[in-house]
Amino acid sequence: MEKEFDPKIVGFFCNWCTAAAADLAGTSRIQYPANVRPIRVMCSGSVDASYVIKALLEGADGVLIGGCHPNDCHYVNGNYKARRRVALLKSILTTLDLDPDRVWLRWISAAEGVRFAKVVRQMTEEIKEKGPNPMGKSTQT
Amino acid sequence: MAKKVKEFERHVVVLGGGAAGIAAALALNDLGFKVSLIEKQSHLLGTIGQLDKQFPNDACGFCQLRSRVEPGVSELCLRRDLGAEGLDIYNLSTLWNVEKLKGERLKLYFNQEPAYIKPRLCVRCRKCEDVCPVEVPDEFNLLGKRKAAYTRYPMAIPPTWVIDGENCTRCGECVKVCPTDCIDLEMQPREISLEADAVVIATGFSLIDPAYLTELGVRFPNVVTSLELERILSDMGPTQGELKRPSDGSEPKKVAFVFCAGSRDRLHPYCSTACCMYGAKEARMLGDKYPDTELTIFYMDRRGYGKPYYSYMEETLPDVRWIPCRPAKVEEDQDNNLIVHYESEDGKFHKEEFDLVTLVVGQEGRADDFANLFELETNEGFVKIEVGSEIGTANPKVFAIGSAGGPKDLPDSITEAQAAAGRIASLLGIPKTRNTPPKSVEPFPKVGVVFDPVGDDDGLDKDAIKTFFAEKGITTAFINYTETGKGLSELENFIKEKELDRLVVAGPAPNKAERLLKERVQELGWHPAQLEYLDFREPVLWGYEDASKFNEAALTLALAHAEKLRLLSFDSAEPVQPFGRALIVGAGAAGLWAARQFADVGVSVTLIEKTEQPGGQARKLSRTLEGFEPAPFLENLIKKVKKSKKIELLTNTTLDRIEGELGKFTAHLKRGEKELIRGAAIILFATGAQEYEPKKDEFGWGLEGVISERDFAGRISKGETDDLKSVVMIQCVGSRNEEHPYCSRVCCRRALANAIALKEANPKVEVTIIARDVMSWGLSELYYLKARELGVNFIRYEKDNPPTVSRRDGKLVVSVFDRLLDATVELSAGSVVLANGIVASTLPILYNDKPVSFDKFGFFAEVNPKFRPTELEVDGMFAAGLAKGPKRLTESLTEASAAVAKALVFLRAEKLAPKYYVARTNTRRCAFCGICIDACPNSARVMDDDLMSARVIEAICQGCGICASACPSQAAHLLTLESDQAFRMIDVMLAQTERGD
């Protein structure tokens, strides 16, 4: 029987906002698809481009970077730096023939449990539509 | 003089767990005080918890209150938890008695209502709420219902559910389902008594109940209060952030805001201070989200009186229609639309339809209930503040901060909270901090994993988990460590028995748990980093909608974190011994006041002043609106400073440049031709500002009889104005325009003081104040009313149609367009008084060869205008007083005290301990390109010419890791997450998923 495609999404969530939003969603029982594997980072600005590329090369169907809203980064402007880096990264991904839309950067504050769930759901659905990451090892075998 | 005190020996009770109370508690706790934080409600945060974003930067900022990071890193966000050693929280507690003890100490008696839930046992599983049959109005989300078993908001502080005893029917359903038996419906109220060395009153305000404003249509469903709108716009609110009309759920297209609803009226004659700004903020949030919505604001004065407020209100809200009047009446039609009747300034009557009307409601004092217990007086329901202070009361050991002492906005409340900590420190003395020896983490670890189960129904297959990890050489255990007492020892035994030296703990959201665990393993001789906290319960067990994925997630996430720990090893740096001295630049009122407080706690100070004598602008000030005489205060202060052995006062001295870093600054000073060098742990800039000098002919400047407001005040006090027959005052001279797009904050109040003094001396004198908006916020509104009563005439003008001043036939003539009369009127005046604003006078300062940055107005820029009002971008540098922006004398003093509190955190440290949340540089790899220096948000990175490499100042580094990801040569790295660790985690996470199914 053909199994339904179940995307694997690696999440890099900043400790101050998005990781807290995940807690908030959980406590409030606002549920979301179980497709995100979170890694807590201190700031969205600390997510190295190589982490994202590595995740995609290892077969992640998507990478979600979550940070604080503008003006709200615990480290003043880390999120702006993240934004610049992700923009650059996306153009690199295009030249590498990787789909840039598999990488999402979203601002989700510690007060936004609903938004956290919405973003995860939306991303999971869109990645489902895209299908598995062609770089993924699972599909290579 | 400094007394020797021990850590947590002195006890301060903070009444009120809202923003101000929390800020005060944290600031005091950082200074080594034992703090008891008392809250009347079930949970902390007060009104601010209901706001997702606050002005002036439209952000949350709840993680900014405390800059120290380890070890309970996630507790720093107030949306998660609040905890620290030496900080006790009492909820549901009401003060009922105060007793005076010997030595000015106070004994406070509280009555603590039962929560009917034993807080230590509650695992926040929410089962009690699910079965509770009682529904009552929700006081947090406002437009909905809550149960009797509830939490005020999710992730509340303290992190437990409570039962509302008043509404509970004692049906006992919750008792049956509680998995930890933590509910006790027989619980009795408890009596608490606390002895305090000082008390901070931070009881805040009650929101004005607009029920009496019947003419504004309060009873109509689509007339909401500003707080209700705040919840409607909130992601976690009743409509999940979608703008919907309460009557029919439709999206309103035309929204009106009515400012001053319930303020500046007969019942509340004062101005509620914060509403103009937060009303504007709501308009902005709404406009950003729904750009097609038409926004109208009915207002009385646009009181955006602080440094960034003017541009916030008037420049960045372009699509709002501002109508300067209070609507006469609001009616409803059959579709629940609202008809607003109002009279425009030209006297015409209008009727206009809106879909939604928001009443921007203000603050009501609550001090009448308890002030008498402290033998304090009140003023309009707020604690009466001593003349000459913003926070002092008639009892020198009792401070009233935030809205307890009068309607306040958030930035001022936080400044006052930190100032109270500074004042209390200088009254009671502070302890030196203990020294933590540096620790390194050796490689080749033995790793264990502990899961904290939520109950038997958590969906985890314990055997499968055990086998899986055993195959990987990792021992696992299931320990409920949150359980009182025995849990933690069980965990400790597990570590000892299995001889572990790394541990992953997967459990509830890492609020207090993370700190407690890390403190515990430190007792075993571990470095806190050897324990990795995996946030598992909330985001996975409660967040994942597919329970069949729990097990797989447990395996993957725990293994990823265990692998991360396997790769952990580092050497800790040596601690830095800071200089025991503070440098204060500028000996105006703020600088002098700060110097004195530092000296009080035994800190040595070098205070430099570029002019010949100390005192600054304050020397030119006359009696304030409240009756404070600056002159004797200043004289006394200067005397004390000059006498203090701790303070080195250097006049005729300027600052040439600064080198070094927090704890170890070197300042190069110039005194005449001589260069002086001083080492300092921190630097406080109190360099003041200047009065605006109008251009020639600007509002008649230069004509005979045209005088500045400040000089005019001096003349009044000398009695030189007694024979004037008419005076015209013109406001906003050099303020709120293109050149100086901010309000100077002091001038309207000074105009009122002058006008009142003139009228009181001679009721016949004609006084006219021509102003754009009269900035008499808070209780100073009462003086505005008084001026009107005394017959002072007010005329409003707009920026683009200013009054003109000329001299005709030996007389001064002011012509101004009066919108009420719809005509230009001419006023002749014996004197024309110009409210010259305040402009920055900061000189360039070189720090490590780079200029220190200022804000767009030329004042010192705070890192965070709300929560860190005195801290500058460079750690260890602070600013206070006019140097940071226009403010009143007493506000400058308050800010100086706040800066002192923040600076003392470093000055009381014997050593600045090395950190683990820290970045490093691999010197061999460093290409010396300098990219990391720009990437660092904290000035923690410097170029080290000797090393030919970038270097991290560990005392400053906050461990964000931005430098590491910016570094092109992988020289910059982060101890908490090295790239090999991140790669390994990614590997595990992606490999493991195949196994799970």
Ligand code: FES
């Ligand atoms: S801390 Fe959240 S994005 Fe920087």
